[in-house]
Each structure stands twice: as C-alpha cells, then as structure tokens.
Amino acid sequence: MIHVKQIEKSYGARRVLANVSVQFPKGKVTSLIGPNGAGKTTLLMLIARLLEPGQGEILLGGRSIADIRIADYARQVATLRQSPDFKLRLTVEELVAFGRFPYSRGTLTPQDRLAIDEAIDFLSLEALRAAYVDELSGGQRQMAFLAMTIAQQTDIVLLDEPLNNLDMKHAVQIMRALRRLCDEQGRTVILVIHDINFAANYSDHIVAMQGGAVRFSGPAHEVVTEERLRALYDIDFHIVRNERGCVCNYFTPTGA
Amino acid sequence: MRRLFKQRTLWLAVFVLALAFLFVGANLDFDYVIPKRLARLAAIVIGGVCVAVSSIVFQTIAGNRILTPAVMGYEAVYLLLQSLLILAMGMHSVVLLGQNGNFVVSIALMLAYSWAIHYWLFRDGKNNVYFLLLLGFVLTMVIGTFTQFIQLRISPGEFAILQGFSQASFNKAQPAQLLTSALLVGAACVAVLKTLPALDVLALGREQAISLGIDYRRMVQLQLALIAVLVAVSTSLLGPTAFTGIFVANTSYALARTARHRVTLPLGCAIAITIFLAAQLLVEHVFNYRTTVGILVNLVCGAYFLALMVRTRGTV
Numbered sequence: 403m404i405h406v407k408q409i410e411k412s413y414g415a416r417r418v419l420a421n422v423s424v425q426f427p428k429g430k431v432t433s434l435i436g437p438n439g440a441g442k443t444t445l446l447m448l449i450a451r452l453l454e455p456g457q458g459e460i461l462l463g464g465r466s467i468a469d470i471r472i473a474d475y476a477r478q479v480a481t482l483r484q485s486p487d488f489k490l491r492l493t494v495e496e497l498v499a500f501g502r503f504p505y506s507r508g509t510l511t512p513q514d515r516l517a518i519d520e521a522i523d524f525l526s527l528e529a530l531r532a533a534y535v536d537e538l539s540g541g542q543r544q545m546a547f548l549a550m551t552i553a554q555q556t557d558i559v560l561l562d563e564p565l566n567n568l569d570m571k572h573a574v575q576i577m578r579a580l581r582r583l584c585d586e587q588g589r590t591v592i593l594v595i596h597d598i599n600f601a602a603n604y605s606d607h608i609v610a611m612q613g614g615a616v617r618f619s620g621p622a623h624e625v626v627t628e629e630r631l632r633a634l635y636d637i638d639f640h641i642v643r644n645e646r647g648c649v650c651n652y653f654t655p656t657g658a
Numbered sequence: 659m660r661r662l663f664k665q666r667t668l669w670l671a672v673f674v675l676a677l678a679f680l681f682v683g684a685n686l687d688f689d690y691v692i693p694k695r696l697a698r699l700a701a702i703v704i705g706g707v708c709v710a711v712s713s714i715v716f717q718t719i720a721g722n723r724i725l726t727p728a729v730m731g732y733e734a735v736y737l738l739l740q741s742l743l744i745l746a747m748g749m750h751s752v753v754l755l756g757q758n759g760n761f762v763v764s765i766a767l768m769l770a771y772s773w774a775i776h777y778w779l780f781r782d783g784k785n786n787v788y789f790l791l792l793l794g795f796v797l798t799m800v801i802g803t804f805t806q807f808i809q810l811r812i813s814p815g816e817f818a819i820l821q822g823f824s825q826a827s828f829n830k831a832q833p834a835q836l837l838t839s840a841l842l843v844g845a846a847c848v849a850v851l852k853t854l855p856a857l858d859v860l861a862l863g864r865e866q867a868i869s870l871g872i873d874y875r876r877m878v879q880l881q882l883a884l885i886a887v888l889v890a891v892s893t894s895l896l897g898p899t900a901f902t903g904i905f906v907a908n909t910s911y912a913l914a915r916t917a918r919h920r921v922t923l924p925l926g927c928a929i930a931i932t933i934f935l936a937a938q939l940l941v942e943h944v945f946n947y948r949t950t951v952g953i954l955v956n957l958v959c960g961a962y963f964l965a966l967m968v969r970t971r972g973t974v
Contacts, residue, residue, distance in 0.1 A: 450865075450868075450869060451868065452864075452865050452868055452869070472868065472871055472872070472873050473871040473872075473873070474871075475871065476869065476870050476871025477871070479869075480869060481865070481866075481868075481869035482869075483865050483866070483869075490861055490862070490917035491911070491914075491915055491916050491917045492916065492917050492918075496916075496918070500858070500859060500862065500866075500870060501870075503855065503859055503870045503871065503872075504870055504871040507855060507856075508854065508855020508856070508858070509855070554870070
C-alpha cells in the first residue's frame, strides 16, 4: 500500500501539485489519468523518488519513503520512464541485467541470471536477446526496458506513459504484460496513461487528476462513467460496455 | 572475439611504439638518452590514462559524446591559475610553491571548478548539451583572453615560463612530479575501477540510475572529483590537451562496440597512449622538433571534432 499524504510540489513559482492525498492499493493495477498538466507524472516521479516533495510525505507500508536508503528502495520500487533517444551500445540481455544491479551491484550471481532469464521469458524476448537495443524498433525497445524493470523483482512497478509512441500491437502487448505481472506475480503496478480505453480495460483502480489535485479515485468501473470523464476532460464521452470490456468513444463528440 | 582481437592489436601497437620510442636512434645509450626517454614515456602513459579516463567518465555523466573536461574549460582554469600565480608572485612562484605545491593548488582549484560545474549545470539532471558546449567554449575564451591580458603585464622571463605551461609537451616532467602523478592517477583509477558497474548504470541516465538504486548526487560528485584530479595531473604534466579527449573517447566507443566501461576505459587508454606516442615519435624523428606534440595532436583531433559535429548534426 502506498499512501500519499498532503503532498505539495512546485517548480519555481508554478505549483504543480497542491495538497494531494491518495492511496494506491497493493497488488492492483492503478492508472493515473487526467488532462495534460494535471500533475500525474510529477506524482509518479515523487513516488519513484526522482523528485523531492515540497511538503507532505509518501508512506510505503507505513514507512516514509524519504527514510529508506535509495539502494534499498530500488529493491522495493522499480521505475520505467520513456527512453526515446537511447544511444548506448548494449544488447537486450545486458540491459535486462541492469535490473539486477540493486542486488548484485554489477557481479551477476546464478540467481541473478535466473531472474534475467525469467524476465526475458516473461515478455517472450528470447529472439531479441543478443540484439542491440539502439537498433530495435520503439516497441521492442520499450519491451526490453520493461524486461529490465521486471528483472528488478520489486513489489511495486511504476511506469510513466509506457504506451507513448507505440503501435496498437505493442501497446496491447505491454498492457497484457502489466496485467499478468499483477495477476500472476502479485505485483503492484502504477502507471501514467493517456489512452482512456487502455486505462478502463486493464486497470483495477483509477486515480483521476486535474489541475494539480486528485479529482476522484476508485475502482475502474466507478470512475469510468460518461459524466465523470466529461467533467475530467471537458469533452463528451459515449461509453459502450459489453462482456469483453468497454469502449469510451470521444472521437465524435455529440453536442459539444 | 573480434573485440578482444582488436584490443590485443591495439596494446601490441602501444608496446611496439613504446619500444620504438625508447630505442630508435638511441645507440643503446643507457646512461643518458634512454633514462630521459623513459621519463617521457612515463609522462605519455600517465597523461594518456588521465585524458582517456577523464573524458570517457565525463561523457558518461554528461550523457553525450561531445563534452569533455577540456571543452568544459578545466584546462582554461588551470592556465588562468598559472597566470595569476606568476602575476602575483613573479618568477618566485615557481620557487616558492615548488612543483608539488603548484600541483596541490591546481588540484584544489580544479576540484572547486568541478563543484561549481556540478552545482550549476547538473542540478536536477537538466542539461542541454548545446548550452553546456556553448558555455564551455565561452568560458574557455573568456578565461583565455584574461590569461592573455595577464601575459601582457608580465616580464619576458615570466612570459617564457607561462608559455611552457600553455603548450602540451612531454619534455617538462621531472621524475619527482612523475612519481606523485603516478600515485595520484593510480589511486584515482582504483576508485574508478571500484565503481565500474555503477558507471555503466550512470550511462543509462539520471532517472534510470536512481531507479536502480544509485545515490546519483553522491556518485556524480565522486566521479567529478576523480575527473578533477585526473585533469589536474594531465594538465600540469603535459599542458592543455584540448580535443584529444573527444577523439580518444569516440574512437574507443567505435572500436569497443559496447557501452560497458570495463571495455571502453582500457581501450581509451590504449588509444590515447598510441596517439601521444605516435605524435612524439613524429616530432622527434620526422619534424626534428620543428613542431610540437600539442600542435600535431590538436590538428588531428580538432579536425575529428569538427567532423563529428558536422556528421551528427545535433543528434549526439
């Protein structure tokens, strides 16, 4: 359980998060949604400890994350950010091996090798194992980075817009992998995502943000309603539900 | 396998060049010529290691392949210090501080400069390569002009001393200074060796490094401090090396075909030593001292830098 308590964060004079308090349930997939500039990524980066909060604190299992050594934190929380311009000459296997750095600090043990194999296997990347990361397509590269994050074997996985610039096939692959991480391995997955349909169909829990504050949060089916989405994004939605999930249509707004 | 082969070939080249450097035209004179050449060889090896390691580690931290300590004005700061010392104390400064005193002051100043760079430029990991590059060049230019201004205010004798500082050469190293340098560089290299895996992680960028449990701020501070020591040693031992670092680092990446520092750092050292040895051989035996190592090396490496800028057109 991650408990965000009265967090405030400003960049210079601009306040991006104001008095944000929210909880992220353990062992669930939680999506952070909301319009641009809502503070979603900032909140995620604060949980990842890539940023320091101005005020307030974040508790992980009842303990303030600021009190945890960064080396220990890396064994509990893994973060994946976008990696658009990756120019390092590394193979997929070498990249995934970095996920073991928090444990082995560079010298791989047999246990580490097992974790690397499992992560590569989990995402079916065996064929790309010896490929160079800088020569992969955007989607494959994102999978390789995700494999590194998985090899880190943390209870909590944070992802910042993991579907950015991916085609539909890779987007579905990534989302299914995240779902399986949660269902099969019991990990807590928190992601910032712009595609409302992926958020609605793949997450258990949704936190909706707007203007630096949490607008509403709750189980996915409670949050994804026409009126709430309209209030959040300021455009009309038409939601179609069937046994395979739901589709939020906002492409052809009526009456707007 | 091919990588290993390349590395072996390169080290073999270093070895052959070193032997050639020691014995060509020396008539096996073990009393004078060869000890003198050994001292120069030591300066070349120490300088090569300094240039290669400092440049590659700096590029890892800065996350690009154009910036090096030399481009960022470290050497300009060193020259400014030498000018100020001579302006303030005249020729006495050389006597007063002695080689090692000057050395210690230089290292302290470089550390301070490192700290300033770290404080102003790497805050929050926001670094725009072109901003840094421009800043480095402007700083180098401003400090250079300031140094020239000082040079106009000192006597010809003092000016000659300053000239000695501002041109790369392997001839000025004294045995005592070589020993201190070797010890310092050895210590810095041990520290770098201990953090090799962490350097690989740092290359992934600030955010990924933190996410993998690196205490980013402290690690960057440590590496910048090591760089400061290495640059101070190389500058006081050889003089300014300007674009050599860029050439060495990029050639090393191209030959290594991996971003692992375990490979790129030793390879870089071999390349730097090869370049210096080749240049020194040319100066001694082909140009008969009518040109300097600094001019030769900068000609090649400066041209490479220009080519790199044009070829990549801002994608570095």
